[in-house]
Amino acid sequence: MKERNYHKMTECIIPIRTPTLASKAERTLALSGIHSTVVNIDPSVTKRGCGYGVKLSCRDAERSLLILEKKHVPCGELIGGGMYDIS
Amino acid sequence: MIYLDNAATSFPKPRSVYSAVTKTMKKHGGNPSRGAHKLARSAAEALYSCRQQAAELFGCDSTSVVLTYNATHALNLAIKGLCEEGSHILISDIEHNSVLRPVHALTKTHNCTYDIFPSCNGDADAVIKGIEEKLRPETRMIIACHVSNICGIRLPVEQIGELCQRRGIIFIVDASQSAGHIKIDLNALRADAICMAGHKGLYGPAGTGLLIFGKEHSPSTVIEGGSGADSAELLMPAYLPERLEAGTLSAPLAAGLAEGMRWLRKIGIDTVSSHERYLSRLFSDYLSDVKGIKLYGNDIVPKSGTVLFNLNGVSAARLGQLLDENAICVRTGLHCAPLAHRTLGTGEDGAVRVSFGYFNTVSDVRQLALVLQCLAGRIN
Numbered sequence: 001m002k003e004r005n006y007h008k009m010t011e012c013i014i015p016i017r018t019p020t021l022a023s024k025a026e027r028t029l030a031l032s033g034i035h036s037t038v039v040n041i042d043p044s045v046t047k048r049g050c051g052y053g054v055k056l057s058c059r060d061a062e063r064s065l066l067i068l069e070k071k072h073v074p075c076g077e078l079i080g081g082g083m084y085d086i087s
Numbered sequence: 088m089i090y091l092d093n094a095a096t097s098f099p100k101p102r103s104v105y106s107a108v109t110k111t112m113k114k115h116g117g118n119p120s121r122g123a124h125k126l127a128r129s130a131a132e133a134l135y136s137c138r139q140q141a142a143e144l145f146g147c148d149s150t151s152v153v154l155t156y157n158a159t160h161a162l163n164l165a166i167k168g169l170c171e172e173g174s175h176i177l178i179s180d181i182e183h184n185s186v187l188r189p190v191h192a193l194t195k196t197h198n199c200t201y202d203i204f205p206s207c208n209g210d211a212d213a214v215i216k217g218i219e220e221k222l223r224p225e226t227r228m229i230i231a232c233h234v235s236n237i238c239g240i241r242l243p244v245e246q247i248g249e250l251c252q253r254r255g256i257i258f259i260v261d262a263s264q265s266a267g268h269i270k271i272d273l274n275a276l277r278a279d280a281i282c283m284a285g286h287k288g289l290y291g292p293a294g295t296g297l298l299i300f301g302k303e304h305s306p307s308t309v310i311e312g313g314s315g316a317d318s319a320e321l322l323m324p325a326y327l328p329e330r331l332e333a334g335t336l337s338a339p340l341a342a343g344l345a346e347g348m349r350w351l352r353k354i355g356i357d358t359v360s361s362h363e364r365y366l367s368r369l370f371s372d373y374l375s376d377v378k379g380i381k382l383y384g385n386d387i388v389p390k391s392g393t394v395l396f397n398l399n400g401v402s403a404a405r406l407g408q409l410l411d412e413n414a415i416c417v418r419t420g421l422h423c424a425p426l427a428h429r430t431l432g433t434g435e436d437g438a439v440r441v442s443f444g445y446f447n448t449v450s451d452v453r454q455l456a457l458v459l460q461c462l463a464g465r466i467n
Contacts, residue, residue, distance in 0.1 A: 017316060017317070017324075017326070018315075018316045018324065018326060018329050019119075019120035019131055019315050019316060019329070020120070020134075020135065020138065020149070020150055020328055020329060021150060023131055023132065023134070023135035024135065024149055024150060027135065027139070037128070038123050038128050038131065039123045040122060040123040043318070043319055046317075046319075047319070048316075048317045048318075048319050048320055049316070049317050049318030049319030049320060050315060050316055050317070050318045051316065051317075052123065052316065072148070
């Protein structure tokens, strides 16, 4: 049986619905020392059309979600961070 | 050239405002909130900085700041967006056409009615009494300017806000002449929305305005189109500010406005307003020596940087031309506020308005007074 290879995603995306909230998230996280970048999310993912998110290191994801919740930035379900079959 | 028309638009602007506009045009040329490449991101950053400066200046959250093209745009979005069919609306007797005309339009499109309450030279008890006398069970909205655009009358917006909150009435404040001149705390106002120009007391470029919501609303839209988000939906997004920001916004202008507000916070609103008041008081003192001058709306001591007057024997427009020939820029006529002029009794030709800004000097006041004294001597 062939051995399977897995790759752990190190970058995650926190989906955020609007460009303004995405900018707010980026700045809020920066104040807490977390680097993130605003990115687009495919319409096939959002199901509503163009969407936004902040890309960051997966190790900061959980803390970031907590910070953003405290600052009233509504977030979607985290994208990435899992194990992916690359064999 | 002496520029004394700062109530129309402030000039000059702080140097940093010019630099911010130019830098953004040259270096952050992407379409803000449309895409996420580097240039789009940096342009979006300019918009967000503008919202954040406004949030810090007025005590609100950055997401409740809607960027508009001017105060009229902001007022139309707020008034038409929050108005219900068949509402009764109250406005003050010193409102600008940017309030009067949208409200009048609602009588045609939304079956609304409106009444006008007296400004009573800003006397709080008299204004509240006047409002209570005009209230009806179907009164759903009150709109009031914070400060008149033609004289120093200041309405008691905090008390009006308290009355509106108690009775569940939407309250919209036109802060076009107070933003940057008076400290405004959105929570203390208890207003549903405040509207203002960005190019007057906030020292931003022309083509900027702000609509800030003080309470949670999802107003009806007046303009629909691209919003950068939820683009597969037929309706505009339900949330602010994107709901009211259809179409591409100007990142360079937003950067300029952000810089204007940053500069203002650094200098201090109190410093700016006390300088403007000092100049208008000095000017009023000079005017008292000029034969044939009639002052309006400011009592004896001006409460703002704006002075309204006429000179016997010469129309306001002609006096404006004569001052222009002497390299002095003032505004004459009705100042887009015929209602306010009627209240002050300036007559059908209106009056001459002198409005000081932070960059005016005592020397400007002396020069204006000297020219007026000469003209008055020739005419009377």
